[in-house]
Amino acid sequence: MPTERIREIINRELKELGEEGREKAPERVIMNYVPPRQGRGPRFHLMGQGEREFIRMNSNGYLGLSQHPRLIEAEARASEEIGVNPGGVRFIDGTTKYHVELEERLAKFHKKEAAKIFSCAYMANLGAAMTLVNERTFIASDELNHNSIVRSVRMASVPAHHKGIFRHNDMEHLGEILQAIPSSAERVIIVMDGVFSMRGDYAPLKEIDDLARKHDHRFHDGVFTVVDDSHGSAAFGQTGRGTPEVTDEWNVDMIVSTLGKGFGAEGGYIAACREIIEYIRQKADTYIYTNPISPGMASAGAVSVGIVDSEEGLGLLSSLRENTEYFRKGIEGLGFETIPGIHPVIPILIRDAEKVKHMVKELCQRDILVTGLAAPIVPPGDDTIRVQISAKHTQADLDYVLGVFKELK
Numbered sequence: 001m002p003t004e005r006i007r008e009i010i011n012r013e014l015k016e017l018g019e020e021g022r023e024k025a026p027e028r029v030i031m032n033y034v035p036p037r038q039g040r041g042p043r044f045h046l047m048g049q050g051e052r053e054f055i056r057m058n059s060n061g062y063l064g065l066s067q068h069p070r071l072i073e074a075e076a077r078a079s080e081e082i083g084v085n086p087g088g089v090r091f092i093d094g095t096t097k098y099h100v101e102l103e104e105r106l107a108k109f110h111k112k113e114a115a116k117i118f119s120c121a122y123m124a125n126l127g128a129a130m131t132l133v134n135e136r137t138f139i140a141s142d143e144l145n146h147n148s149i150v151r152s153v154r155m156a157s158v159p160a161h162h163k164g165i166f167r168h169n170d171m172e173h174l175g176e177i178l179q180a181i182p183s184s185a186e187r188v189i190i191v192m193d194g195v196f197s198m199r200g201d202y203a204p205l206k207e208i209d210d211l212a213r214k215h216d217h218r219f220h221d222g223v224f225t226v227v228d229d230s231h232g233s234a235a236f237g238q239t240g241r242g243t244p245e246v247t248d249e250w251n252v253d254m255i256v257s258t259l260g261k262g263f264g265a266e267g268g269y270i271a272a273c274r275e276i277i278e279y280i281r282q283k284a285d286t287y288i289y290t291n292p293i294s295p296g297m298a299s300a301g302a303v304s305v306g307i308v309d310s311e312e313g314l315g316l317l318s319s320l321r322e323n324t325e326y327f328r329k330g331i332e333g334l335g336f337e338t339i340p341g342i343h344p345v346i347p348i349l350i351r352d353a354e355k356v357k358h359m360v361k362e363l364c365q366r367d368i369l370v371t372g373l374a375a376p377i378v379p380p381g382d383d384t385i386r387v388q389i390s391a392k393h394t395q396a397d398l399d400y401v402l403g404v405f406k407e408l409k
């Protein structure tokens, strides 16, 4: 029977993943959130762990907005008003006032003319690739780009000789690739993460823009820059506007990002000029043929953008920066190797996969959740424990975590 045969084949492949050490660990299940109290930040209960309270040093919720009462209330109210789901795709009456409001706020936040929401940033990247790339496009992509960009580039309808992967943040290499683009290319897209989520470093947008301008005249449609700032938005820069703000380079043609990290909500989006956004609305299959985020989530997202763009947001971003600096200094003071930087993603390079596994387990036994990264997720030899700082961590939380790292050292 075909089902039996396919089960056997898949089981064999799963076993191979285990033997090669590439299988993912079973997923931990979060049962509930324990609000901050007595100098302690948020904690979480996990399935099977009774009353133990875990501190998350591995959450993308850099500002702790996911549990913000105004987001929770906004989601509930919109669901009551309209329903829990949109009832259709956007062009078949699935567009609610909350989707429109969120798009207007995101465009303004990123200083762009317009924005479009997708179900997530992964879909936004795929949608951008489907829409803007044709067989006469050349794509230059950073070697450490997020999987959603890598996959989008692979799926894009360009011939192999129209793709160039440049060494991570290496502007000389990008320059060489641009210089060597064949004359068959009419449109060039340079695409990269804003903040690189495994490293906490960021793209040199000024230098990238300089290169784009330098080569722009050579191509019929010009050179176009796309930055996926999923870990930068609502996390990085004085006002949370991400890598463009940190590099003071606003001349990025298209920003792809997520509401599912710093903004504490869910969904992805593209912000760009009006024509591109309308083109995406007309042509991006991952926008057109799929439900949008729910009205409740759109409303929570809109409220979140409003909070980030307020005094409260500035305060949260300032706490996040202070916590990041405090933890970075602390962990470096203990003699751990890190990738220097200013982003709340702090990679602690252990350079030994077995040690990483052991330390992640030990930290978990002391109620601390971190992410262990080994090859192939990071280059061989770069085995890392990734810590992510939140504005909601207290100094006592950070001291406790640093204390455990000291013990493990």
Ligand SMILES: Cc1ncc(COP(=O)(O)O)c(C=O)c1O
Residues within 6 Å of the ligand: 119, 120, 121, 122, 123, 146, 148, 193, 197, 228, 229, 230, 231, 257, 258, 259, 260, 267, 268
């Ligand atoms: C750079 C980048 N792009 C896209 C994504 C995916 O975001 P989403 O969960 O909204 O699909 C992530 C998240 O891991 C990311 O780091």
